[in-house]
Amino acid sequence: MSAATPVVELKQITKRFPGIVANDSISLKLHKGEIHALLGENGAGKSTLMNILFGLYHPDEGSIEVGGKQVRIDSPNRAIELGIGMVHQHFKLVQPFTVTENIILGMEPRKGINIDYKYAAKQVQKLSEQYGLQVNPHARIQDISVGMQQRVEIVKTLYRGADILIFDEPTAVLTPQEIAELMVIMKRLVAEGKSIILITHKLKEIMQLSDIVTIIRRGKVVDTVKTSETTTRELAEKMVGRSVSFKVDKKPAEPADPVLQADNLTAKSQSGIPILQGLSFDVKAGEILGIAGVDGNGQSELIEALTGLRRIDGGSIRLLGKDITNQSPRQISEAGVSHIPEDRHKHGLVLDFTMSENMVLQTYYKPAFNRGGFLNFDAIEKQASRLIEAFDVRTPSTQTKARSLSGGNQQKAIIAREIDRNPDLLIAAQPTRGLDVGAIEFVHKQLIAQRDQGKAVLLISFELDEILNVSDRIAVIYEGQIVGEVKPEETNDQELGLMMAGSMKRGGAAT
Known part of the structure; x- marks a missing residue:
């Protein structure tokens, strides 16, 4: 293979699903030695294309060449034989297993009839050190951070001999610090002779990391450009087919009385470790309060407490002056709270239900959709059609299962359902996680529209740009407490980063 021969070439690949190309x-x-970014909106066809290269799907038309030779990749095992590895957006790890057990699964080294774990752990350690991944071979998956789990996935592909690595939305669930670390790792991989295809919609990361960008829109290639010869604005316009605003356009907030009051909340984990430690804040009508923090500082537990998914041990939660502490999710929902959950698959949708059914998960029992205990499918269908059209949810039909939609369209469907309920308080947890620039702009407009209608909006996000852009007030959470409160126009990401790390409180006092 000459230096000019691509390590992988996809030729005229076509893949159809019912109702969609x-x-x-x-x-x-x-x-070789290149980071090639695959950029596109949610549902543009990026993951489908890479699932074909990894053998999870078969193309209807077209061919694949590896090292200049045409190949048929009919399974992930065949892809691995050809030196292709994939780090999936949703990790494929067995939680109770150790790092080493996950990495060697299906390729266990033997000593006689026994698995040679000692040798395997040494191999894992060696790979980890070679590429600066710093994983502990003996740690259990359930005990390590999301960022570290992703590193395990990378080591798993390297252990299987991958020279071509596909990263599918690798930063969707990472903190800003973990993203910076991952970028260093990816650059080290290509410096060692690996080649990377990076599926993403994050323009900042593309500009920092990639050599080449191929832009896909609605299943077709729009353009392939050198990263050094383009700009984020050009890429965004090619991706969504129109100009995109990167700055959130909003008038100053006009906050009124508090809608949500959380006072001195305390809660422990199942193992008795304190996770909420006297946490207090309020959210007023007509404002967006952003909660900034590194993942794992009590955000998930706070959301669960506010929405009735977790009992708190102490403190109180009031909505419009009424005590809703430790009420059930339905009682809290009926009181006027809508919730865009941080995990759309676990808590936002029933993936094997149709889009129609998902649109009435909170309201199916109400008279509009229920006649004498029987569901009114005509009314449910009309409701779903109206919301899908109003919120530009791209789905072949209302009868399509939620599972088959792209992540961005799943998120739009949840937002449509929650906003349509006309809440007094909208809790938006990681509302743009995994969304492209066009969808992010749409979501931010929806949150601001709720604020401008006098609603209270609580935004919990790991994205500092989002917190700074969208919030009217920012509260920083650290180890289950609010350690400071700032106005976005009076702070910056450096100061917020220090507060999030617990190294300073507002006013500069060390903690």
């Missing part, structure tokens, strides 16, 4: 005659070349 996911990939329409797509061609792409990846060269």
